[in-house]
Amino acid sequence: MDFALNDDRRMLAETLERFLSDNYDIEKRHGFAMMDDGFSKQMWEKFAELGIIGALFDEKAGGFGGEGADLMVVFEALGRHLVVEPFLPTLMAGTILAGAGGQEALLEQVINGETAIALAHGEPSSRYELASVSSIAEQSGKEWIINGDKSVVLGGSAATQLVVSARTTGEADSENGISLFLVEATNGVTKRNYSTINGYGAAEIKLENASGILLGEVDQGYKLLERAYAAGIVAISAEALGAMHVATDLTVEYTRQRKQFGIPIGKFQALQHRMADMLIELEQMRSSVMNAAGNLDKDRLDREKEISACKHLVGTIGRQVAEEAIQIHGGMGMTWEYAVGHFAKHIIMIDHVLGDTDHHLERYIALGRNT
Amino acid sequence: MDFALNDDRRMLAETLERFLSDNYDIEKRHGFAMMDDGFSKQMWEKFAELGIIGALFDEKAGGFGGEGADLMVVFEALGRHLVVEPFLPTLMAGTILAGAGGQEALLEQVINGETAIALAHGEPSSRYELASVSSIAEQSGKEWIINGDKSVVLGGSAATQLVVSARTTGEADSENGISLFLVEATNGVTKRNYSTINGYGAAEIKLENASGILLGEVDQGYKLLERAYAAGIVAISAEALGAMHVATDLTVEYTRQRKQFGIPIGKFQALQHRMADMLIELEQMRSSVMNAAGNLDKDRLDREKEISACKHLVGTIGRQVAEEAIQIHGGMGMTWEYAVGHFAKHIIMIDHVLGDTDHHLERYIALGRNT
């Protein structure tokens, strides 16, 4: 049993952290989030140059990472700086492309930062249910014609290539009969772009007779989706961990500086005890992210239980850390000008990405019944 | 809207409180709990003389009270002194006798303290489900013959007359088909007497061809039961409130006296904030008991929603108050010698009487669906 990072990952972490410290303060971040599609294309290219996109994928897919520990290292750093570039959509769509095979050329472009991709899976009524797919794909010669609505597609605003889930057989909520397609975001694809409240580019996407290329086997898309979601959850949880770390550090530091009644508020015991609880839960969060990351390539049931356990904790610990960070800061924590509120906002909103705390608690229980 | 007690009840409260202050300190209480059947027959007679038993019943039943507010006043005082005499069993069995009618003579003996009664309703597998009755009653001439097992019958050890529920028709968990009987605790009734962990007399009761007198109408016992449970829940909740009050007062007082690091521990802000939360929840508890008591004779749905809301809070607030009281006392809170632990114990164990916090939350939700 070994909890340390190997040398490659330590270097990756240091490189990324140094780059972000130099180039990604909170003011710049707000600027990037205000750009078209909600991020800086220039930064995205630099990330590609530094090899950070490549770190999300294994060698078979043209990358040089792709293990749970790689995702953890990269996304924790991204979370510490609230990076708005589309790493999560890239990871999730890319994981499916890599898993399906045959998309090496596209993946190379993705890893080079030339092509933006996203996973268009959720639908207006699917909530967090992974198997709930109502979009329909029908074969027409060698092509597939897809119709349906995809909602809250993170990174969807920028993506020129979409990985789209659609039903090729079965009931609307059956795991069987979901297929995945690569769809060019042009003919038959209408996007309504917007920004999420925490500053990330997203889109509502309408598919009207859009044509797609089948990824992997027909009807067998669920497994690829689940694996992509697992990777996505490791990533977004590590990102949450990074943001929680900063929120906690800012809070601790604030209580050292801020005085009331003539003494630093960090000397007030009631706040001390609550910060102690934040620190304890932060360690729990780190452990849980490690458990999820460390099991990403293990048996499905082991993996998925750790994944759901982790995302459940992201919701509960995240809420505690975010709300305490604001509360202990007082009014300052509420302002746009000061950083901590933005960290809190991101932490809370991550609960709405890839399944919330209740969803994953229920899923964890259901997975336990299968053992 | 009026939250004050009327003069009669204020006098009742003062009389009872004075009597208990003079005669019922914690040492005496332990002594009473160690007696046969888990209480003092002498004290019981004195309570009867003071009219406290009569205050549980309305004039039709030979008493001079019986409203929710009467129960609240009496049981809150009982809770402040951890009184072990069988008020709750008397109230619940008596409410059924009064509701069924025709048992005036017996009720008179009960109110005089001459006869001990109890409600034998729960069964080994019924948990908290009111309609779950598997005991069977069959008619044989004018008599009814009853067979079945009754479990955790509070006051069952002392009772010479039992109000027993048994099924006369229907499925084992149907509200319809439950009938109530008056059974003399002699032939065909085997008791195994014991004490609960918080010091109250109880019994497991086996009915083997016991003969009973039908109370009220055949198959229609559920309504009477539900009303008796409503009264019982108002009572035990008020009792819990009284105990929570003392536990909180003892805790506050302890922190004024007990010094660590040279100052009273009540000056430690972390404890102050937690005690503030205890005090807030105590007010919530009082409000909820008032809501339940004030609706005891209102429409069924209003009544039952308030009843379940209240018993739910008894479980959650009770746990908070009991655990904090012990924790803030430290080691002293763990000892038999010091009073607060006994209050905590009683508060916690009340959660297991007449449905726990989860049961009543679920019931509250179900009742809401009926509106």
Next chain:
Amino acid sequence: MDLAYTDDEKSFRNTVREFLKEKLSSRLATKVKLGKRLTKQDMEEWHATLNEKGWLAVNWPEEYGGTGWSAVQKHIFDEECWAAGAPRTVPFGLNMLAPVLMKFGSDEQKAHYLPRILDGTDWWCQGYSEPGAGSDLASLRTSAVREGDHYVVNGQKTWTTLGQHADWIFCLVRTSSEGKRQEGISFLLIDMNAPGVTVRPIILIDGEHEVNEIFFDNVKVPVGNLVGEENKGWTYAKYLLTHERTGTANIGNSNAALEKLKAIALEQKKSGKPLSEDPYFAARMAKVEIDLKALKTTNLRILVDADNGAAAGPESSMLKVKGTIIRQELNDLARRALGPYALPFSSEAMEEGYNEEPIGPDYANAVAAKYFNNRKMSIYAGSNEIQREIITKTKLGL
């Protein structure tokens, strides 16, 4: 003990309900229910409507043009207003300044300012907090130095809610640095249009402009604008803190939020069934409903006691803490109920004029923003930490 409303109270509720049906425009009610941004004009319109009916100053005695209502009546009015989607009234003049003026102001001050609060001539804001004086209010440093028939005010106030709309600000200022810190504070009324007053917006994390910093640079304030005696301002501010208990518990607000939550949970589907039928979500909704039910009674008990002349204790602190916990839990449940549709946010969609198709359900846009905005509730008006101090210190007497 009788928890039922009397017939009079029931008929009062009907009267209020009919008034609201008739006089509250659906334009305003819709904005409030969808959580859209209210303009200054919206708020003024609603004040005027209430004032016309004589129902604006619910906490004022009749002699000053108030309603003279009982605690229960005020509670009913509050519940009905929230249920109907009425904007909340702006409290700074009505509920904060006015009671101080009535108790400590001169006859001239009362005669001049009180009617102008009612008829909307003056919009007031509050100048208590300073950057270095939050919970520790007594450490405030904005100074007022007497020069002839004027004070000259220098310093800075912050967290001034709706100060951007205000004509006047009532301030705690330091007029002496001798004795205890609390002793040199005075209560001063300052014209926001006076030379030397500057307003700087503070944008909150939900992007809203709601609070401000106010700077005073050699602002001349006539001596006649001093309320009560010099150096006694702390007493007046404290009087206000314990005096005003209606509304602290946020009952009407939470009622309305609970109803909205229930509507969302009924409409949102989880695996094809309403979210409200999900056992775990239903349990969390029921818990907060049960808490709110109890708090409603706690609130009424305290208000009725106060009507009957009970001395003010730590009760309003209890109402503040529990009331905000409940309100914030409702915010949390509402954002959670939305699922992924809590994420999209459009600031333009907060405006009345916006008529593009909403992203997701039409009630979704403001929900997450409101969750973040309402984090302020446990911070402002004496943080919940300060309230807990007050509660235990009163009880322990240490």
Next chain:
Amino acid sequence: MDLAYTDDEKSFRNTVREFLKEKLSSRLATKVKLGKRLTKQDMEEWHATLNEKGWLAVNWPEEYGGTGWSAVQKHIFDEECWAAGAPRTVPFGLNMLAPVLMKFGSDEQKAHYLPRILDGTDWWCQGYSEPGAGSDLASLRTSAVREGDHYVVNGQKTWTTLGQHADWIFCLVRTSSEGKRQEGISFLLIDMNAPGVTVRPIILIDGEHEVNEIFFDNVKVPVGNLVGEENKGWTYAKYLLTHERTGTANIGNSNAALEKLKAIALEQKKSGKPLSEDPYFAARMAKVEIDLKALKTTNLRILVDADNGAAAGPESSMLKVKGTIIRQELNDLARRALGPYALPFSSEAMEEGYNEEPIGPDYANAVAAKYFNNRKMSIYAGSNEIQREIITKTKLGL
């Protein structure tokens, strides 16, 4: 980063499991699993069994007869022992006194006392707390006055766990009242059979006799029983606090409690179905399981770091707080799972010899008692409040 157990670790687990299968009597395991009262003989029997195998002193280096195991091995051993229903070892000699002797004791002391801990000759108990010195340990007042080749000890210790069985007690005593309060404290070994030592039982709320008061009335203690230097006892006590981190998190204990809870929830029926299928109860069980899963990793991370020589920080405080929260939540769920059958309690049924039919299920009798008994976990060994202080003070450095 590799979270899997190595092959060596897996095979170690098998070895432990087989040992337990062979050597742990079903008599003892049944008593432990039903939560019955363990006698002194029960505990001594288990110590002897472990000692025979060389597995008693898991935290000692091999040179003293310890196992020399890695952190992961100790963790595995702990998990397996709890899972099998082994009694816990009595920590006072093994894990509290021994490390202090090894680090600060004389060669004679080591040679004399350590083997006697292993072979069960000496049963040790701990004399730290006093009636006036709980969390504020440095205010202790039991005095030891040097008279020739003896100290004369007077005073009182309290909360002395299993002191009724003990042959020896290690005490913090005051040998000087000069300087800081911490500076005049010494670490003394006292024979419980010496004249002037009296033991008075303290009965806990569950009716158990587990802790004691110990009175010292002019007890003569040879100077040779002083550990280390006079007036340096505080240093030794603190060393112990940060040194010993295995077990603080209660992982094995909580594992076993979770398994027991699951068994109860499967057997207890609610409306005809296992309670474990009730969505709300299942959610609460899953939450604590998820917390425990994370804490297991937190624990291992910290232990492995410590093995690798990491300096001791506030980590053991974190493990203590979260570990007891989890353990106590499991106690709460277990009593709740029992429904009405949590109420009956028979002290006689806690004894091994009891063979009447149980009231309710056979596993029910000890459950509520254990809930109350385990409230101690957040109080003893540095209350959770003290642990939180340590955590933040380390982090804030204020």
